[in-house]
Amino acid sequence: MSAASRFVRLVLGEYGERAELVDERPWERRPEFLAMNPAATLPVLVEGKGPPVVGGTVVAEYLDETRGAFQRERRLLAEQPNERAEIRRLTEWFLVKMDGEVTRYLVRERVFKLEMRTNEGGGSPDASAIRAARANLKNHMRYIGWLAESRNWLSGPKLSYADLAAASAVSILDYLGEVAWDEEPSAKEWYMRMKSRPSFRPFLAERVRGIPPVAHYAELDF
Amino acid sequence: MSAASRFVRLVLGEYGERAELVDERPWERRPEFLAMNPAATLPVLVEGKGPPVVGGTVVAEYLDETRGAFQRERRLLAEQPNERAEIRRLTEWFLVKMDGEVTRYLVRERVFKLEMRTNEGGGSPDASAIRAARANLKNHMRYIGWLAESRNWLSGPKLSYADLAAASAVSILDYLGEVAWDEEPSAKEWYMRMKSRPSFRPFLAERVRGIPPVAHYAELDF
Known part of the structure; x- marks a missing residue:
């Protein structure tokens, strides 16, 4: 029920990436979650041992740089x-x-x-x-x-x-x-x-x- | 008194660009301004005959692509x-x-x-x-x-x-x-x-x- 989380899932889906989903209730303010994202907002993307990538539009830019840029016609952000x-x-x-x-x-x-x-x-x-x-x-x-x-x-x-x-x-x-x-x-x-x-x-x-x-x-x- | 407008002015200043500033009171909802940005928010950047570029973070990405990418050590967004x-x-x-x-x-x-x-x-x-x-x-x-x-x-x-x-x-x-x-x-x-x-x-x-x-x-x- 988070639009920004669904958005990132759609981007991953369009690029053929599978992600493991973790259910997070931000209002519980879990210390481990706050350590990843002090703003306590969703979504947060963690890839391998890399640092958390935080927020729908920030994740989208990250996925454009690491995935979209190599997708040619299927890229979800234009070139110009x-x-x-x-x-x-x-x-x-x-x-x-x-x-x-x-x-x-x-x-x-x-x-x-x-x-x-x-x-x-x-x-x-x-x-x-x-x-x-x-x-x-x-x-x-x-x-x-x-x-x-x-x-x-x-x-x-x-x-x-x-x-x-x-x-x-x-x-x-x-x-x-x-x-x-x-x-x-x-x-x-x-x-x-x-x-x-x-x-x-x-x-x-x-x-x-x-x-x-x-x-x-x-x-x-x- | 708009943080996002000041932000864009600082970016332009760091890249040595001069911009003509136009004072806009968004709450007046001028039709010409709404036509540029239906969200009625600041800032809006207009370059030459190009379409308006709308919003602090969106303008920042635009300036990285059209200015920052050629600034080497002075680029305000990292490479990685x-x-x-x-x-x-x-x-x-x-x-x-x-x-x-x-x-x-x-x-x-x-x-x-x-x-x-x-x-x-x-x-x-x-x-x-x-x-x-x-x-x-x-x-x-x-x-x-x-x-x-x-x-x-x-x-x-x-x-x-x-x-x-x-x-x-x-x-x-x-x-x-x-x-x-x-x-x-x-x-x-x-x-x-x-x-x-x-x-x-x-x-x-x-x-x-x-x-x-x-x-x-x-x-x-x-």
């Missing part, structure tokens, strides 16, 4: 600096802005609070936070729809980090039944393409304990 | 992927985390609210936001002190984006007299080094209308 800047702008939009306005709130209020103890911030959901996040979500889905209409993929002619970042957030919100697909047909068409990629398949099989997904969640044609 | 990841982690720490926990609040409450109309969010400062930001600042200054003690520069042996990002935030907070320098001698020693760099000089001469800086603001040895 201005195109790279547009991909990065959108990646940050979905992983930082949309996360801070929508995803993080809905996940916190609807999922994490059920697992948190009172002293960790657990308790009953905050209805006004949910309302605000839902209102913001409409704007973000409209933006995705607009991008999908004006371009082939969200950042331009090719699949890029921007698509994977947006799809990560949307997959979480779709699981929770928060997306009004009827209102955004172009966004829906784009998301159907994303859903059918092999890198996406693991998400469709995963379930959050105690919270079943919306009925169409795993359907490729919904 | 793990070292680049550590520089990026810290740059994000200061431009995103510290900004969201400290800088943005203090600037908003103490500076921008004076210039904003009521319908833009203007009004009297929120004392509880100021209190929370000041408490968070202590932790961030302690972290800068710890980094400065354990390394030569904040991210390692060489001056990097991490130092420029931290110094940008600190320079704003110092202007406002928010930094308790006596408590963090190592951070102070590091900041004195930053302050004495030619790229830093323009900040020391600038003044915010109606808000004079703390007495020692422009002194290199304070």
Whole structure:
């Protein structure tokens, strides 16, 4: 249920890399985890004996330098600096802005609070936070729809980090039944393409304990 | 008074580039500005007839690709992927985390609210936001002190984006007299080094209308 973690999993999947996943509840603030990342945020990538690589966009740059640069046509970041800047702008939009306005709130209020103890911030959901996040979500889905209409993929002619970042957030919100697909047909068409990629398949099989997904969640044609 | 804008100015200064500065008040949401950056955030870099490059970290990557890569010893991002990841982690720490926990609040409450109309969010400062930001600042200054003690520069042996990002935030907070320098001698020693760099000089001469800086603001040895 972390958009930035899903994003990194999609990148690894697109590059044909297998990673061992470790479940971490950042709010527990495990000392071993804080030693890896004092910001206590997800994701963190550890490769071999190398130092931890911390944060969705930082991991993405690391994977571009160590994997993407050798992928030619399948590279998820463009070659040209201005195109790279547009991909990065959108990646940050979905992983930082949309996360801070929508995803993080809905996940916190609807999922994490059920697992948190009172002293960790657990308790009953905050209805006004949910309302605000839902209102913001409409704007973000409209933006995705607009991008999908004006371009082939969200950042331009090719699949890029921007698509994977947006799809990560949307997959979480779709699981929770928060997306009004009827209102955004172009966004829906784009998301159907994303859903059918092999890198996406693991998400469709995963379930959050105690919270079943919306009925169409795993359907490729919904 | 935007840490990310100051950061980009420092990068440009270190690379010997001159940029024309345009004053933008994001809360006015000028249509021409929103067309360049729908997120309505600063900074935005426009080069020649190229598309706008949006956001502090995105501009930094763009400047590394178009300037830094040709700077050899003076490059502000390392060559090796793990070292680049550590520089990026810290740059994000200061431009995103510290900004969201400290800088943005203090600037908003103490500076921008004076210039904003009521319908833009203007009004009297929120004392509880100021209190929370000041408490968070202590932790961030302690972290800068710890980094400065354990390394030569904040991210390692060489001056990097991490130092420029931290110094940008600190320079704003110092202007406002928010930094308790006596408590963090190592951070102070590091900041004195930053302050004495030619790229830093323009900040020391600038003044915010109606808000004079703390007495020692422009002194290199304070």
